[in-house]
């Protein structure tokens with residue numbers, strides 16, 4: 001399962017300014033849809049609505065045919081994993097930070113998630129696993145490293161639906177490539193909604209939606225969109 005559907009979704013933070021002006025799209029189970037568009041277009045708002053940080057003012061959002069307003073917060077949170085741009089870390093061990101994805105996960109599972117997210121390159125390996133103090137480096141993990149922690153958390157949580165908010169911050173191109181690869185690995189086989197800032201990073205998406213001023217300006221595959229330019 002895990003089909004996500006937006007039906008004519010309308011939303012305003014303030015009554016006098018509509019942010020989403022009737023947005024409809026579907027992410028079939030296991031597929032990837034990318035939302036691109038200029039800053040302020042409403043991309044992050046879409047992910048906030050899916051998480052029910054806010055409720056729609058019009059239309060509806062469905063997961064497997066069910067209006068998300070009918071789901072409990074617990075089941076909604078279990079269904080959706082989010083890799084945000086800027087991950088908040090606890091000042092504790094890296095293992096603790098990764099285990100936040102699924103309380104009670106075994107050391108082996110935590111280590112495996114760290115490996116898949118490729119954060120084993122910068123933590124000191126100990127016989128017990130990933131015990132390096134985040135505090136040891138202060139909260140000075142780079143943006144790319146923090147994003148890898150978020151990816152590891154999500155691998156551990158193993159949700160059917162993913163929201164990936166690609167970093168805007170200037171990662172160096174090598175790090176960016178590595179993060180891209182890790183994001184692709186984690187999204188494979190899951191329903192993924194990618195909030196992207198550049199068309200070039202979502203070449204493989206099943207559909208790309210170009211959002212502008214709260215409306216869908218264009219949609220299609222990367223090849224289709226490039227052909228229209």
Ligand code: ADP
Pocket residue numbers: 013014019037038039040041042043044045046
């Ligand atoms: P994007 O992710 O495409 O950059 P957002 O969804 O973050 O765009 O924002 C869309 C619009 O909504 C912007 O004009 C932004 O200023 C406005 N906005 C975002 N969050 C809030 C908020 N909490 N209250 C009022 N306006 C907001």
Ligand code: ADP
Pocket residue numbers: 077081082083084101157
């Ligand atoms: P719980 O309290 O049940 O652990 P949380 O609300 O803390 O639930 O988080 C549930 C999931 O949603 C976690 O994977 C967390 O990373 C993600 N999440 C919660 N709030 C945010 C947020 N503001 N930005 C990004 N991800 C979030």
